[in-house]
Amino acid sequence: MPWRLAVTAAVVTAGATVWSATVATQGVSARGFLLILFVAGLPLLARDAPAAFTRLCLLTGIVLLWVSLIGAGFGLRPVIAASLALLAASVADRDELPGGWSVALAGALLLGLLPLASCLYL
Numbered sequence: 001m002p003w004r005l006a007v008t009a010a011v012v013t014a015g016a017t018v019w020s021a022t023v024a025t026q027g028v029s030a031r032g033f034l035l036i037l038f039v040a041g042l043p044l045l046a047r048d049a050p051a052a053f054t055r056l057c058l059l060t061g062i063v064l065l066w067v068s069l070i071g072a073g074f075g076l077r078p079v080i081a082a083s084l085a086l087l088a089a090s091v092a093d094r095d096e097l098p099g100g101w102s103v104a105l106a107g108a109l110l111l112g113l114l115p116l117a118s119c120l121y122l
Contacts, residue, residue: 061086
């Protein structure tokens with residue numbers, strides 16, 4: 001489960017990088033997003049070392065959260081999702097997969113928080 005969350009964080013950041021390179025006309029350049037993509041992908045290098053993977057997820061999640069909050073006005077809002085996924089990966093249990101109720105609760109929270117987050121940014 002933590003590995004999937006880290007891959008999801010890298011995919012979200014890769015999507016933001018592609019969007020920035022093709023659509024965005026102002027804000028953070030594609031090179032800036034490539035640097036952020038590199039940072040988001042760091043935990044993927046430590047797949048075989050569980051302790052290092054957990055520490056890297058926590059460290060990069062915190063760094064990306066600060067970067068995304070500071071750079072929200074410059075187009076770094078999609079990185080917030082990647083940082084939260086990395087923080088969740090740092091505390092996820094490797095041996096036990098989430099049950100149906102926890103997945104449903106996480107989906108409901110996500111659907112409930114997205115409109116609230118968009119209202120706060122507008």
